[in-house]
Amino acid sequence: MATSQESLEGGSIVWIDCKSIAKSIEEDVRKRVDLLSFTPKLVSVVGTDDPSTASYLRSQKKKAEKLGIDFEIIKTSPGDFLSTLEKLAEDKNVNGVFVARPLPEGLDEKRVFSAVPVEKDVEGVNPENLGFLLYGEETFPPCTAEAVVKVLESVTEISGKKVTIVGRSVTVGKPLAIMLLKKGRDATVTVCHSRTQNLGEITRASDIVVVAVGKAHFLKRDMVKEGAIVIDVGINYVDGKWCGDVDSAVEEIAQVTPVPGGVGQITTALLFEHVVRAAERQKA
CATH class of the missing domain: 3.40.50.10860 (Leucine Dehydrogenase, chain A, domain 1)
Incomplete structure (x- = not known):
């Protein structure tokens, strides 16, 4: 399980170790570049x-x-x-x-x-590549959505889990929902947004919560059940520091991806993995 612990006063926080996931992808990229x-x-x-x-x-x-x-x-x-x-x-x-x-x-x-x-759509933004996701084809999925999937596959068995995604963007929320529904992953997915009522009730009932709304400290401790997995996709600059969409108190009861140093570095690694993948396919 890709986690690491950081001891704090009163206990320890279990971080999800995104750095090792990104490093593994980058090592694979370098090997494949050498083979071209x-x-x-x-x-x-x-x-x-x-x-x-x-x-x-x-x-x-x-x-x-x-x-x-x-x-x-x-x-x-x-x-x-x-x-x-x-x-x-x-x-x-x-x-x-x-x-x-x-x-x-x-x-x-x-x-x-x-x-x-x-x-050449290494970001997965072309509507045609997005459409392929509906058929389970993930040649070039959006990098951030794929990064979330990589994290979840490294820390848990996704099949049968209740997943709530907060945010319905074309780059994260919507494609991620489709990818988690894919046969073989088999998550039960709920997508929430600004008009969702009783959001806290939905997130508290979830095994996994993914937050991608771009609002600092949006997800509070009372919105998450103990032992949940929380993926923080947000990146916000507040009072001279970078922070995510998840409030720091959530870290006391759940496994959380850190910000900075979390999903973002995996997203970047996957962008370059897609470049190599594109080069391999074009060469063939």
Whole structure:
């Protein structure tokens, strides 16, 4: 079981060890890169000057160098965004395409993601790849949703478990629900959102709670039963510190993924695993 304990006054917290999961994925990526006859390449397309996006792309670049993957950032104007994606679709030297968010104002998200070629859609944002999930095909699932599945498979038997997902985004909540319902995983899934009534009653009755709402300390201790598994997908910057969507008191009664150093690092590792997967498939 991928857990670690950190002793605190009055007891100990059982963290879910996401670092070892990410490390295992990265080791696999490096081995597969070495087996290729060429260096796989990821291109990230960005259309804004958002500081947090720039910071994330710098971290992408560092990780790519560490894993032996070529990495390029293309800054483009809103008017050239779609044509840039079309060019990358035709470029045989590019194996993966990442679209940085937020998108430039005025661009239609669905139209942009539809322009990312299916075979290079390492984020799993193209509607076609999302549609494949309904048939149990997970060639390029959304990375964060896949990261949650990896965590759960490392710490518990998912089959038959009651799972509540708080958040219904296209990148996490909705695809994750489909992936957990897949035959072989066989979870019983409830998806909650801002209009859900009696949310605490639902989460308290759950073996597993996944929170992805982008609200600091949203999930409180009285919303979780003792011994539950809690996956914190949120990342918030509050009072000069990063924190998740789960209140710290939940850690006293449940297994929780840490923030920072939790699901996010697995998500990044999986992005690059998808780049290698795309390169392998394109080579074949």
